[in-house]
Each structure stands twice: as C-alpha cells, then as structure tokens.
Amino acid sequence: MARSAASDRDDARSDEARSDDARPSEEPGGASPPALAVEGVSKRFRDGEESVLAVDDVGLTVERGSVVGLLGPNGAGKTTLIKCALGIVLPDAGSVRVFGTDVGDGRRAAYADVDAMLEGARNDYWRLTVRENLRYFATIAGVDPDSVRGRHDRLLDRLELTEKADTPVRELSRGMKQKVSLASVLAGGAELVFLDEPTLGLDVESSRTLRRELRRLAREEGLTVVLSSHDMDVVEAVCDRVVMMANGRIVADDTVAALRSGTERDAVRVVSADIDDAVVATLEERFDVRAVETDRDGRDHGGAGSTAVEVAAAGDELYDLMDALREAGVTVEDVETVRPDLEDVFVDRTGTEGDANPRGRSP
Numbered sequence: 001m002a003r004s005a006a007s008d009r010d011d012a013r014s015d016e017a018r019s020d021d022a023r024p025s026e027e028p029g030g031a032s033p034p035a036l037a038v039e040g041v042s043k044r045f046r047d048g049e050e051s052v053l054a055v056d057d058v059g060l061t062v063e064r065g066s067v068v069g070l071l072g073p074n075g076a077g078k079t080t081l082i083k084c085a086l087g088i089v090l091p092d093a094g095s096v097r098v099f100g101t102d103v104g105d106g107r108r109a110a111y112a113d114v115d116a117m118l119e120g121a122r123n124d125y126w127r128l129t130v131r132e133n134l135r136y137f138a139t140i141a142g143v144d145p146d147s148v149r150g151r152h153d154r155l156l157d158r159l160e161l162t163e164k165a166d167t168p169v170r171e172l173s174r175g176m177k178q179k180v181s182l183a184s185v186l187a188g189g190a191e192l193v194f195l196d197e198p199t200l201g202l203d204v205e206s207s208r209t210l211r212r213e214l215r216r217l218a219r220e221e222g223l224t225v226v227l228s229s230h231d232m233d234v235v236e237a238v239c240d241r242v243v244m245m246a247n248g249r250i251v252a253d254d255t256v257a258a259l260r261s262g263t264e265r266d267a268v269r270v271v272s273a274d275i276d277d278a279v280v281a282t283l284e285e286r287f288d289v290r291a292v293e294t295d296r297d298g299r300d301h302g303g304a305g306s307t308a309v310e311v312a313a314a315g316d317e318l319y320d321l322m323d324a325l326r327e328a329g330v331t332v333e334d335v336e337t338v339r340p341d342l343e344d345v346f347v348d349r350t351g352t353e354g355d356a357n358p359r360g361r362s363p
C-alpha cells in the first residue's frame with residue numbers, strides 16, 4: 001500500500017519542495033530534534049450525523065533510535081494517526097514535524113528518510129527477484145543501489161533471505177514475501193519507518209527473526225520505528241515504549257515495565273489441597289478473588305485435588321491473606337506473584353476485552 005511515503009508525495013509536491021532541502025539538524029538549544037513530533041493533531045471524517053472524530057487532539061514525540069508500539073482496539077485511530085504522520089491524510093488541526101521539519105512547510109526534506117509498510121504489506125514487484133526489489137526501492141528512495149549493496153546483503157542475511165535473493169518474489173511463501181516487504185522498506189536506508197502489522201502472516205520463527213532484526217537496527221544503526229501490531233508479544237519484545245489509543249485519543253504512553261507496574265492488577269496465586277469451597281467463600285468475603293482452579297488430574301499444579309486461587313493482593317494485604325489462610329487451616333504448597341502483562345494493561349486502559357487485534361487477524 002504505502003510504496004514509498006516519501007516518493008509518493010514528492011511527485012505531487014515537487015514544486016514547493018525544491019526550496020526546502022535544508023533540514024534542521026539541531027533544535028535551537030543544540031539537541032537534535034526528535035524523529036517525529038506530533039502536536040495537537042485532529043482528524044474528522046465525514047460531516048453531520050455520520051461524522052467520526054478519528055484522531056482527537058493527539059500529541060506524540062518519538063525520539064531517534066527508539067521503537068514505539070502503537071496499540072488500540074478497532075477504530076481507535078491508529079491508522080489515521082500514522083497516515084497523518086506520513087502526510088497521506090491531511091489533519092484538520094495540529095502539526096507534524098519529522099526530524100525537525102514541519103511537513104506542512106517542506107515535504108521533500110521532511111520525508112526524505114521516512115518509509116512505511118502499511119497493513120502488513122507493501123507493493124513489492126512480484127516478477128522481480130528479491131534483490132531486484134531491494135535495488136528498486138533503494139533507487140526510489142534516491143540512493144544508488146550499488147552503494148548500498150553491502151546493506152542489502154546484510155538485510156538478506158539477517159532476515160534469512162540470502163538463499164532466495166535471486167528468486168522472483170511471486171515464487172515465495174507468504175511469510176517470505178512479508179520479510180521481503182520489510183527488507184524493501186529498509187533497503188533505501190530510511191531512518192524512520194512506520195510498520196503496520198509487520199508480523200502479519202509470519203510463523204513463530206520468522207516473527208522472532210524479524211523482532212531480532214528490528215531491535216538490532218534500532219540499537220546498532222539508530223533506526224527509529226513506529227510499529228502497530230495486535231501481537232502483544234511482538235510489541236513487548238521489540239518496543240521501548242508503548243502508546244495506547246482509544247476513541248481517537250492517547251490513553252497510555254510509557255515503557256512496558258512502567259505500564260505494567262501502574263496497572264493495579266498485581267495478584268498472588270496460592271496453591272493448596274486444603275482450599276475447598278468454604279475456604280474460597282471465606283476469602284471472597286475479604287479479598288478480591290480473581291480465579292479459582294482445581295487441578296483434577298494432577299497435571300496443572302500441586303498434584304491431583306489441589307486448588308489454586310488467584311487473589312488481588314499487594315503490600316500489607318499479602319500478610320492479611322496469609323493470616324486468613326492460616327486461620328482457615330490451609331497449608332500452602334506454593335505461592336507466586338502474578339504480574340500484569342501488556343494485555344491486562346490494554347484491557348485496563350482501553351476498556352476493551354480481548355486482544356488488540358482490530359480486524360480479527362491471526363499472526
């Protein structure tokens with residue numbers, strides 16, 4: 001879909017673009033500007049009763065070399081926000097600066113080092129070989145493909161595509177095509193890439209390869225990535241920071257660790273053969289019992305007949321819980337802390353059950 005965000009728009013705006021090749025490399029204070037700075041962006045589609053405020057006064061800063069995950073339920077406004085950042089959709093209000101350049105002032109400079117893969121794919125040329133595609137997209141990005149041959153070799157190697165370098169893309173499996181899409185996005189040496197569902201259609205191993213490569217590119221080459229995915233594991237493994245959207249607004253913006261610790265879902269899981277219905281009823285009078293699970297055949301925990309209860313408890317409540325269990329005559333076999341995962345945070349912040357998959361796609 002997004003062939004090359006930079007080239008698509010440059011064609012249309014080439015006249016005004018000529019005068020703006022100078023891109024600020026430093027902010028007035030001397031620090032280099034962030035890769036992306038979105039301020040007060042709003043976008044409404046349609047008028048009257050049908051009107052939808054897809055993005056509602058959103059601000060977002062993405063530092064260079066960081067990997068930021070964008071999560072949100074169906075219709076939250078993620079794609080519209082990304083399209084506003086890419087200049088594919090014109091916001092009604094607000095500003096977008098890319099590496100310090102306001103895109104309203106100078107698109108050619110702003111998008112010179114930006115590329116995107118939207119909706120899990122990109123228009124690779126299926127008749128061309130894998131390597132020919134990389135050369136083609138490097139050329140489109142204004143780079144002499146011979147000068148980046150080494151980079152292409154490395155990309156093919158890291159994405160485990162070397163053996164297929166001379167194979168036409170149409171002969172590849174879906175997962176391999178997906179990896180070629182990513183390689184094409186990176187072929188021209190973009191410094192900021194937007195990746196929408198980059199692991200869509202990948203098997204577990206390929207998804208792992210892609211995560212590893214994204215982290216390496218960010219760490220070693222300073223690549224900045226804005227990634228949207230319904231796959232919480234991918235977001236957790238790859239992203240420095242997670243931005244959650246709901247109803248057009250940002251409802252959370254922090255590191256995975258901070259989001260987890262800020263979500264009041266810490267609980268403990270206690271296992272014992274002494275926990276029966278009466279004990280559970282007693283606990284429920286005083287505590288928030290989240291789950292009760294009896295191990296009937298001894299395969300899950302603690303042996304046949306033992307029961308695990310998950311109770312929301314932290315700090316002093318933990319002592320109270322242990323006292324209550326002792327009073328009830330329960331000998332504890334096992335205790336573990338249950339930490340909230342990203343999905344818990346997502347449910348908590350967006351008020352949405354289930355995963356963040358907006359279209360019910362499977363990875």
Ligand SMILES: Nc1ncnc2c1ncn2[C@@H]1O[C@H](COP(=O)(O)OP(=O)(O)OP(=O)(O)O)[C@@H](O)[C@H]1O
Pocket residue numbers: 045046052053054072073074075076077078079080081358359
């Ligand atoms: N071109 C458009 N015309 C009219 N409404 C639109 C258009 N694009 C998006 N919308 C609406 O704007 C809202 C936000 O959509 P958007 O695609 O940005 O959300 P999203 O978070 O990316 O969700 P999804 O992942 O399901 O696409 C939705 O209500 C959607 O129907």
